[in-house]
Amino acid sequence: MEFALPPPPPPSLAIAGTHTRFPVRRIFCVGRNYAAHAAEMGADRRAPPFFFTKPADAVVDSGAPVPYPPACRDLHHEGELVVALGRGGAGIAAQDAPAHIWGYAAGIDLTRRDLQAAAKKAGRPWDMAKGFDHSAPCGAICPVADCHDIARARLELTVNGTTRQAAPLADMIWPVPDIISHLSGLVTLAPGDLIFTGTPAGVGPLKPGDQVGVTITGLPPLSIKIT
Numbered sequence: 001m002e003f004a005l006p007p008p009p010p011p012s013l014a015i016a017g018t019h020t021r022f023p024v025r026r027i028f029c030v031g032r033n034y035a036a037h038a039a040e041m042g043a044d045r046r047a048p049p050f051f052f053t054k055p056a057d058a059v060v061d062s063g064a065p066v067p068y069p070p071a072c073r074d075l076h077h078e079g080e081l082v083v084a085l086g087r088g089g090a091g092i093a094a095q096d097a098p099a100h101i102w103g104y105a106a107g108i109d110l111t112r113r114d115l116q117a118a119a120k121k122a123g124r125p126w127d128m129a130k131g132f133d134h135s136a137p138c139g140a141i142c143p144v145a146d147c148h149d150i151a152r153a154r155l156e157l158t159v160n161g162t163t164r165q166a167a168p169l170a171d172m173i174w175p176v177p178d179i180i181s182h183l184s185g186l187v188t189l190a191p192g193d194l195i196f197t198g199t200p201a202g203v204g205p206l207k208p209g210d211q212v213g214v215t216i217t218g219l220p221p222l223s224i225k226i227t
């Protein structure tokens with residue numbers, strides 16, 4: 001038997017204000033990075049950051065439809081700041097981390113909460129709760145020089161126009177440079193890597209037909225429809 005093995009389409013995201021695309025290499029995500037969200041999930045806010053991943057081809061551009069995923073009865077939104085790396089490295093010190101950042105975007109860490117709860121209960125991996133198809137919608141990436149001061153920005157997530165999540169990014173337990181430093185102590189980071197930096201309190205369920213928006217001060221808004 002012979003298989004035709006075409007080269008996979010390289011995952012990419014829109015870059016704000018251009019027609020060029022940002023090549024996505026890998027997707028890393030931080031768990032529990034806002035104290036109020038850690039509390040709503042029953043977790044200890046003082047724990048060091050931990051990470052999980054999604055496949056690179058889970059990215060979805062703003063405006064594209066997002067199908068309600070299979071094997072799920074409790075799809076949740078997690079609005080997050082996304083950091084796009086332009087330079088890689090290992091053992092990056094927090095004070096050197098900003099020089100590795102290419103840009104920022106507004107994203108959603110879509111989560112099959114029911115599968116995550118079952119995995120947690122059984123002590124099993126989160127992969128199928130977090131890393132499913134279309135699970136990483138992400139707005140156009142804003143090059144860092146064009147961004148508002150991200151440390152002073154606010155994140156807001158709306159569903160059908162109603163605010164569900166709202167918080168200043170300054171509420172992060174681990175700010176972006178610390179996240180990059182911790183993560184680069186675990187893996188060698190590379191240009192094109194994305195980091196979803198965790199979600200504030202207010203996560204909740206989505207249903208087909210919902211229009212979900214994420215705004216972060218100074219960044220292009222993200223808007224998706226669950227189909």
Ligand code: MN
Pocket residue numbers: 029030031078080109196198199
């Ligand atoms: Mn998340």
